[in-house]
Amino acid sequence: xxxxxxxxxxxxxxxxxxxxxxxxxxxxxxxxxxxxxxxxxxxxxxxxxxxxxxxxxxxxxxxxxxxxxxxxxxxxxxxxxxxxxxxxxxxxxxxxxxxxxxxxxxxxxxxxxxxxxxxxxxxxxxxxxxxxxxxxxxxxxxxxxxxxxxxxxxxxxxxxxxxxxxxxxxxxxxxxxxxxxxxxxxxxxxxxxxxxxxxxxxxxxxxxxxxxxxxxxxxxxxxxxxxxxxxxxxxxxxxxxxxxxxxxxxxxxxxxxxxxxxxxxxxxxxxxxxxxxxxxxxxxxxxxxxxxxxxxxxxxxxxxxxxxxxxxxxxxxxxxxxxxxxxxxxxxxxxxxxxxxxxxxxxxxxxxxxxxxxxxxxxxxxxxxxxxxxxxxxxxxxxxxxxxxxxxxxxxxxxxxxxxxxxxxxxxxxxxxxxxxxxxxxxxxxxxxxxxxxxxxxxxxxxxxxxxxxxxxxxxxxxxxxxxxxxxxxxxxxxxxxxxxxxxxxxxxxxxxxxxxxxxxxxxxxxxxxxxxxxxxxxxxxxxxxxxxxxxxxxxxxxxxxxxxxxxxxxxxxxxxxxxxxxxxxxxxxxxxxxxxxxxxxxxxxxxxxxxxxxxxxxxxxxxxxxxxxxxxxxxxxxxxxxxxxxxxxxxxxxxxxxxxxxxxxxxxxxxxxxxxxxxxxxxxxxxxxxxxxxxxxxxxxxxxxxxxxxxxxxxxxxxxxxxxxxxxxxxxxxxxxxxxxxxxxxxxxxxxxxxxxxxxxxxxxxxxxx
Numbered sequence: 011x012x013x014x015x016x017x018x019x020x021x022x023x024x025x026x027x028x029x030x031x032x033x034x035x036x037x038x039x040x041x042x043x044x045x046x047x048x049x050x051x052x053x054x055x056x057x058x059x060x061x062x063x064x065x066x067x068x069x070x071x072x073x074x075x076x077x078x079x080x081x082x083x084x085x086x087x088x089x090x091x092x093x094x095x096x097x098x099x100x101x102x103x104x105x106x107x108x109x110x111x112x113x114x115x116x117x118x119x120x121x122x123x124x125x126x127x128x129x130x131x132x133x134x135x136x137x138x139x140x141x142x143x144x145x146x147x148x149x150x151x152x153x154x155x156x157x158x159x160x161x162x163x164x165x166x167x168x169x170x171x172x173x174x175x176x177x178x179x180x181x182x183x184x185x186x187x188x189x190x191x192x193x194x195x196x197x198x199x200x201x202x203x204x205x206x207x208x209x210x211x212x213x214x215x216x217x218x219x220x221x222x223x224x225x226x227x228x229x230x231x232x233x234x235x236x237x238x239x240x241x242x243x244x245x246x247x248x249x250x251x252x253x254x255x256x257x258x259x260x261x262x263x264x265x266x267x268x269x270x271x272x273x274x275x276x277x278x279x280x281x282x283x284x285x286x287x288x289x290x291x292x293x294x295x296x297x298x299x300x301x302x303x304x305x306x307x308x309x310x311x312x313x314x315x316x317x318x319x320x321x322x323x324x325x326x327x328x329x330x331x332x333x334x335x336x337x338x339x340x341x342x343x344x345x346x347x348x349x350x351x352x353x354x355x356x357x358x359x360x361x362x363x364x365x366x367x368x369x370x371x372x373x374x375x376x377x378x379x380x381x382x383x384x385x386x387x388x389x390x391x392x393x394x395x396x397x398x399x400x401x402x403x404x405x406x407x408x409x410x411x412x413x414x415x416x417x418x419x420x421x422x423x424x425x426x427x428x429x430x431x432x433x434x435x436x437x438x439x440x441x442x443x444x445x446x447x448x449x450x451x452x453x454x455x456x457x458x459x460x461x462x463x464x465x466x467x468x469x470x471x472x473x474x475x476x477x478x479x480x481x482x483x484x485x486x487x488x489x490x491x492x493x494x495x496x497x498x499x500x501x502x503x504x505x506x507x508x509x510x511x512x513x514x515x516x517x518x519x520x521x522x523x524x525x526x527x528x529x530x531x532x533x534x535x536x537x538x539x540x541x542x543x544x545x546x547x548x549x550x551x552x553x554x555x556x557x558x559x560x561x562x563x564x565x566x567x568x569x570x571x572x573x574x575x576x577x578x579x580x581x582x583x584x585x586x587x588x589x590x591x592x593x594x595x596x597x598x599x600x601x602x603x604x605x606x607x608x609x610x611x612x613x614x615x616x617x618x619x620x621x622x623x624x625x626x627x628x629x630x631x632x633x634x635x636x637x638x639x640x641x642x643x644x645x646x647x648x649x650x651x652x653x654x655x656x657x658x659x660x661x662x663x664x665x666x667x668x669x670x671x672x673x674x675x676x677x678x679x680x681x682x683x684x685x686x687x688x689x690x691x692x693x694x695x696x697x698x699x700x701x702x703x704x705x706x707x708x709x710x711x712x713x714x715x716x717x718x719x720x721x722x723x724x725x726x727x728x729x730x731x732x733x734x735x736x737x738x739x740x741x742x743x744x745x746x747x748x749x750x751x752x753x754x755x756x757x758x759x760x761x762x763x764x765x
Contacts (some may be wrong), residue, residue: 031361059446061290062256068211069254072281072545076219079117079204080178080277084160086115087180087192096123096182096190105132117170120195126155126188135170143169145193148370154179162277164223165198165238174198174238176221176562197557198237202228214289216261220249220280227279237390249273249280258287330356337364369725377493380672462504462590466615469499469508469533469540477510479533483520485526492515495533499540502615507587511595514580515608522606523548535614539593546687551599552595559597560585563761581608588612637748638683642666643699644717645691649740653686656744663753670699677706685732689718689725697732704733714755717742 038039088112095104101123108121112134120135122142128151132144145151150163163177163480166454175197182190205217205228224241241249247464254272261267261284269284299345337360346357397499484491501508512531519529529546551559560581581597590594593612599605640662644650648665657664665680667673670693677685685703689696716729729737737748 015435017648018518026482056632058290060266061285063270065285066254066256066272068215068217068283069272069463071282072205072217072219073272076279077274077276077282079201080162080274080279083118083194083196084110087178087194088162089178090121091182091192093192097301098556100631101132102138105134108132108134116195117196117200118194119173119175119197122195122234124151124191126191131190132463133170145191150177150179151191151193153478153527154181154191162222164221165225165227168195168197171195171197175201176227176557183265184195185529195390198227198233202230205227205230211283212285215268215283215285218284220282222278223582234642238619245271253615277566284532304396321624330360331374331726339548358711374609454495454722464502464505465501465505466500467505468497468543469501470495470497470510472501472505473531473533473542474514477508479509479513480516480520483517484529486522487523487525489523489526490528492528492530493532494530499533499617500541501534501612503591503612504587508591508612509582511587511610512542512544518580519544519546519548522546536611538614539615540612542612542657543607544603544610545607547605548606550602551597552602556597556599560595584610637662637751639663639665639680640751641673641677641682641685642679643670643685643691643696644667644688645669653744653747658743659749661747670694670702673699674702674706677703681710684710684713684715684754686715686717686751688746689716697734700732700734713755715750717747 066355080182093107093491093690094102095101095107108123112118112121120133122134122145123132124130124145128145130145132138133142136142146169147163147166150161152680154161159183160181161179163179165174167173168175175195176195178196181188184190201219203276205219213215216229216231218236218480219227220241226237226239226241229236248255250258250654254270256268256270258266258268259268266287267284268287269282270288271280271282273280300486305392347354350506357393372466446685458641477491477493516531523529523546527547528546531542531544533540533542535541587597588610591612593610595611596609598607640648641755642650642653642657642664643666644653645668647668650668654664654666665676665682670691673685673687683698685698687696691699696704696716696718701716704712713736714734716739717738718725726737735754738747738750
């Protein structure tokens with residue numbers, strides 16, 4: 011059928027839909043009563059189903075809250091069981107810890123410590139060293155000792171409190187043996203507060219919790235009367251066979267109720283919700299009366315002559331629906347006719363729609379094909395860009411590595427008349443390395459390929475690290491840096507990335523401040539957040555630059571003497587990293603030549619002791635062990651020679667090879683303790699070489715370090731999967747490499763002593 015051409019129609023006499031409907035209303039009759047009866051039945055069934063669904067949802071929510079409360083108790087006891095006081099058998103110290111924990115648990119009444127044979131050692135509700143009776147509820151106690159897992163007892167009357175309650179027990183396991191059992195006593199009254207955490211329900215509803223023995227632990231109504239009683243036999247039998255159900259039953263007080271129950275997965279306790287059947291049935295009866303009255307009213311208005319007319323309209327509507335379904339299924343229209351004017355217009359419109367759909371479908375297919383081609387091309391270009399950036403970073407870092415190592419050697423051996431030139435070259439090399447890192451970071455951040463390695467640390471430590479990273483730039487510009495930050499501001503974040511953010515802010519301030527300028531970095535706590543402000547008296551920003559300063563490749567105005575302006579990536583990277591941590595970063599300036607202020611806001615970690623850094627712990631244990639023989643493998647001869655010379659000058663027994671085959675032959679003659687491998691090697695890559703070296707060592711301890719120009723997240727992950735113990739990106743400082751070698755040597759000696 012040609013596009014846009016109206017289908018041919020027969021010339022027939024039609025009547026308006028309004029006329030047909032008028033006749034239908036006048037002639038309506040007996041079918042109205044049948045429809046009304048059916049609607050009454052549907053409404054009653056829907057109302058009852060809605061009530062049952064609400065009851066079951068409330069029971070599930072209550073079961074989840076019960077498990078959450080008991081699970082929290084188990085976790086708290088488990089944490090208390092890890093106490094060093096128990097390991098050292100320091101009962102008074104443990105007693106004090108238990109008293110502090112008890113004050114933080116609103117539903118707990120007491121904590122007891124018992125030996126594995128059932129002898130009670132300490133009870134928080136009694137003075138220490140007072141004689142205590144043996145444990146009660148031996149069933150839950152023995153279950154905890156036997157299974158070495160948490161155990162929840164059933165409701166009973168406590169020996170000391172004389173109140174209804176239950177015990178949650180947690181075995182304390184040391185070296186695979188149960189040495190103690192911790193128990194938390196929770197009364198029924200305190201546990202009833204759990205019911206109040208559930209979202210509000212109608213006043214007529216009741217809630218309750220039943221333990222594994224079928225005894226009522228808590229109840230929102232008449233708790234004094236029913237708590238401690240066993241559930242009805244019919245109710246108990248039903249919940250013993252299924253985990254959740256809705257039924258009509260008799261409550262403990264004999265009231266007919268609609269009830270629902272759900273079993274909590276962790277505790278296996280049953281949470282129940284009920285509503286009196288009279289409340290539900292009253293609404294049902296009202297609905298039935300209203301519907302019945304409406305049905306009889308419609309029957310009175312209608313007439314008995316609607317059957318034939320309604321069948322005619324129904325037949326035409328069915329034909330129209332069938333025509334629409336055929337068009338929707340891709341079939342060609344059959345051009346039916348109708349005596350109803352509006353229906354005939356509808357059928358004509360359906361025919362025109364079929365022709366239009368054919369045309370639109372062809373256009374859609376063409377557009378989808380073009381979109382698929384464009385998406386494939388964009389994905390290929392994106393992959394090519396990522397591969398290019400990775401290769402660019404590798405190729406740029408490789409020549410920087412021997413140059414930086416050579417500078418290190420010149421610094422150790424050179425005379426004073428070249429000191430300034432060496433410092434200039436070193437600054438420029440490090441600046442190039444930072445530019446490469448910024449460029450690759452932007453690519454990873456835009457793809458969401460950076461995973462934060464969160465740990466707990468003090469903000470002051472990271473600020474000191476950022477100061478060290480930017481110290482050469484500040485020394486070159488002769489800036490005065492003032493740092494105002496106190497210790498004790500804990501963050502739960504990626505230590506390296508936060509240091510990168512702060513270093514980028516300091517570097518930005520140094521670059522855009524005239525020599526001899528003043529820069530201040532301050533931190534403070536503000537309503538659960540840490541506020542870090544970096545303020546300078548530099549060239550400032552105009553109002554047009556402030557909103558765009560965090561965009562990619564955006565920079566402030568630079569004169570010919572601004573040598574290290576960068577690529578305009580540092581602030582963009584900083585913003586993305588801050589937002590990944592759930593924080594914000596903002597810029598402010600009063601105008602040109604009036605300085606700038608950058609403000610970072612990060613969430614403050616919960617108050618607890620900051621874990622010391624790994625290097626701090628190592629420093630506390632004394633100097634590292636002697637570094638064993640080190641083998642270097644790098645196909646870049648300059649990098650290999652310079653690094654070998656630097657390690658030997660540092661007193662390290664170092665050997666080197668430019669190819670994997672030579673490295674394997676060298677390892678046979680002089681087995682190394684540590685191997686520093688380039689990844690992009692000829693013959694076989696560094697991962698395969700690392701596996702071959704460990705096979706050659708035949709089980710002897712060998713620590714592997716990857717030293718490569720590839721620094722992507724997937725490269726680090728691949729090195730970890732290949733068994734490498736450390737990953738370093740070129741160019742690497744010789745002191746940093748020596749620290750890594752010393753750390754791995756210390757770890758290797760510790761493993762040897764353990765064996």
